[in-house]
Amino acid sequence: MATIAEALALALDHHLAGRLAEAQQLYNRILDVEPDQPDALHFLGVLAGQVGEQALGLQLIARAIAQRPEAADMHANSGNIRRSAGQPAAAVADYRRAVALQPDFAEAWTDMANALRSQGQSAGSIAALERAVASTPTLTIAVERLGALLHERGRILVEQGLGVESLRPLARAAELLPLDADIAFLYGNALFAMGLREDSTAAYRNALAITPDFPSAAFNLGVALGVVDRLAESARALEQAARLDVRHLDAIDRLVVALALLGREAEAGFWGERALDLKDRTAVETAPALPTLPAQPRGAERRQRNVIAFSLWSGQPTGTHDPADILRQTAALYPGWTCRVHHDGSLSAERLAGLVAAGADLVTMDSAVQTGAPYWRLAAADDPMVLRFLCRDWDSPPTMVEKAAVDAWIASGLPFHVMRDGVLHTEVMSGGHWGGIAGLLPDLMPLAERHAAAEADRLRDHRFLRRIVWPMIRNRALVHDRSHPRHGFPFPEA
Numbered sequence: 001m002a003t004i005a006e007a008l009a010l011a012l013d014h015h016l017a018g019r020l021a022e023a024q025q026l027y028n029r030i031l032d033v034e035p036d037q038p039d040a041l042h043f044l045g046v047l048a049g050q051v052g053e054q055a056l057g058l059q060l061i062a063r064a065i066a067q068r069p070e071a072a073d074m075h076a077n078s079g080n081i082r083r084s085a086g087q088p089a090a091a092v093a094d095y096r097r098a099v100a101l102q103p104d105f106a107e108a109w110t111d112m113a114n115a116l117r118s119q120g121q122s123a124g125s126i127a128a129l130e131r132a133v134a135s136t137p138t139l140t141i142a143v144e145r146l147g148a149l150l151h152e153r154g155r156i157l158v159e160q161g162l163g164v165e166s167l168r169p170l171a172r173a174a175e176l177l178p179l180d181a182d183i184a185f186l187y188g189n190a191l192f193a194m195g196l197r198e199d200s201t202a203a204y205r206n207a208l209a210i211t212p213d214f215p216s217a218a219f220n221l222g223v224a225l226g227v228v229d230r231l232a233e234s235a236r237a238l239e240q241a242a243r244l245d246v247r248h249l250d251a252i253d254r255l256v257v258a259l260a261l262l263g264r265e266a267e268a269g270f271w272g273e274r275a276l277d278l279k280d281r282t283a284v285e286t287a288p289a290l291p292t293l294p295a296q297p298r299g300a301e302r303r304q305r306n307v308i309a310f311s312l313w314s315g316q317p318t319g320t321h322d323p324a325d326i327l328r329q330t331a332a333l334y335p336g337w338t339c340r341v342h343h344d345g346s347l348s349a350e351r352l353a354g355l356v357a358a359g360a361d362l363v364t365m366d367s368a369v370q371t372g373a374p375y376w377r378l379a380a381a382d383d384p385m386v387l388r389f390l391c392r393d394w395d396s397p398p399t400m401v402e403k404a405a406v407d408a409w410i411a412s413g414l415p416f417h418v419m420r421d422g423v424l425h426t427e428v429m430s431g432g433h434w435g436g437i438a439g440l441l442p443d444l445m446p447l448a449e450r451h452a453a454a455e456a457d458r459l460r461d462h463r464f465l466r467r468i469v470w471p472m473i474r475n476r477a478l479v480h481d482r483s484h485p486r487h488g489f490p491f492p493e494a
Contacts, residue, residue: 004030008030008043011023011043012043015043020051024044024047027040027047038064038067038068038071038074039064041060041064041067042060042071042073042077045078045081046077046081049080049081054082054085057081058078058081058082058085061074061077061078061081071101072099072101072108075094075097075101076098076105078094079091079092079094079095079098079112079115082094083111083115083118088115088118089119091111091115092116092119095109095112095115096112103131104135104136105135106131106133106135106136107132107139109129109132109135109142110129110132112128113126114145116128122149122153125149126146126149126150129146129149132146133146144177147180147183148177150169150170150172151169151170151180151186153166153169154167154173154183155186157190158186158190163193167187167191170187170190171187174206178206179210181206181207181208181210181211181214184204184210185203185204185207187203188201188204188206188217188220188221189220191203192220192223192224198228200220201221204218204220204221208221213244215240215241215244215245216241218244218251219238219241221237222234222237222240222241222251222254222255222258223238225237226258231258231261234258235255235259235262238251238255238258239255239271242274246278247278249279252271252278255271256275256423256424259271260423268423268424269423269484272424272425272426272483273486273487275426276426276428279426279427279466280428280487283428283466283471284471284474287467287471288467290442290468290471291472293415293440293441293472293476294440297437297439298440299439302384302385303384303385303387304385305385306336306337306386306387307361307383307390308338308340308392309340309379309380309391310323310339310342310392311343311373311374311376312341312342312347312394313346313347314346321394321395321396321397323355323394324355324357324358325397326394326397326398327339327341327355327358327360329398330392330398331358331359333403334398334403339358339360340361340380341363342365342376342379343363343376344364363376372461374431375448375461375464377391377392381436381441382443382444383438386438387437387438388437388438390406390434391431391432391434392432393432400494401493401494403494404491405417405480405491406435408492409478409480412478414478415437415440415473415476415477416434416435416473416476416477416478417434417435417478417480418433418434418473418480419433420433420479420480420481420488421480421491422483423482425481425482425483427462427465428465428470429469429470430465431465434465441472451468
């Protein structure tokens with residue numbers, strides 16, 4: 001027996017060192033002496049599986065198990081061969097026998113998890129890995145695989161809008177893999193989505209501590225801090241995001257807002273200029289093929305009306321100003337101009353009558369058209385009877401300074417006019433602060449309809465103007481900009 005034990009030890013040394021031929025020779029010699037020696041049968045079966053002879057390996061291990069049915073490692077190795085042979089269900093059965101005999105057999109739990117995973121049984125795989133980690137917390141492969149599976153489950157739940165359900169797997173994944181920035185970031189997103197804003201800031205900070213050059217984590221941290229009214233910290237995080245990713249427009253725009261709210265106007269102006277630089281450059285670089293604008297408007301002889309165009313629909317405007325008051329003030333400030341209100345018929349007859357009494361020219365828009373309501377005012381630019389048009393919002397009354405800017409534009413002879421009247425105006429064009437000579441641009445409503453179908457949110461009209469209109473007019477527009485001197489002229493004195 002001592003000779004067999006020594007031979008087994010030597011054979012295992014060869015086996016573990018990768019000297020498979022020498023190991024095989026010694027296992028066979030042992031079996032020549034003792035044909036049913038269980039350890040030699042077992043290890044020779046493992047070797048056979050390693051070299052692709054799965055059927056022989058299973059046969060040899062089965063003979064070993066017949067001699068020693070209580071050996072958990074033999075059942076586990078039988079499972080390994082079945083798994084490599086593409087028999088995951090049979091492999092799981094072997095692993096279950098192994099862990100039934102040895103409940104703290106972490107490696108068998110881990111291998112079972114892999115077999116279950118290959119069958120699409122993620123929940124079972126996670127449960128098996130939890131048993132592995134509970135048995136041997138230092139088993140790195142089990143810890144890493146469990147963390148990865150929980151991360152994946154949490155991500156899927158977040159994408160499905162199941163924020164509550166995602167919190168537990170993501171929290172556990174973060175516990176298992178505390179140095180994984182992606183997990184910390186996703187955990188922060190789930191916490192934020194569930195309204196746990198303070199908790200989300202801790203998760204985002206953790207992600208940044210792990211990976212300091214993680215712009216999305218810095219940005220989301222800035223957003224979360226802003227929501228919980230920690231504005232100075234929010235500005236720092238947003239600036240970090242903007243410096244890490246110099247093309248991160250959302251970070252730059254939010255940073256401008258945070259700095260303005262903090263009263264740091266000069267810094268807000270600096271970052272506003274960055275935003276305008278980037279938006280202008282991006283608009284030019286990515287502009288689709290667009291026509292060159294003609295020197296004269298189409299059908300110039302028919303164009304006689306000057307129109308100030310608004311959009312109005314049920315529930316709008318959300319500000320404090322009454323549209324009828326805005327119309328009366330606008331009509332008084334712009335004699336000879338028509339105030340045109342585009343609406344979809346959702347307004348009451350009483351309200352429509354009030355608008356007419358205030359001087360509005362009403363235009364009913366087709367509610368079936370896919371463009372959003374802010375686009376409606378663009379119809380004035382397509383009207384063959386319109387000479388000049390101005391697009392305006394309801395958020396503030398017209399001013400003498402604005403009128404002076406419009407007069408300066410008309411006097412300039414340039415065909416288009418863009419205004420940015422504050423530090424927060426970091427769009428190259430705002431939907432309610434521009435105008436032009438009609439008949440120069442291609443018809444905008446059909447272009448807007450295609451754009452609106454692709455992107456539907458409250459800022460889609462701003463993106464449309466930036467991507468489609470701005471590249472055509474940027475070199476033929478007078479721009480008045482109150483806060484960004486590199487991007488326009490100062491407003492004239494009223």
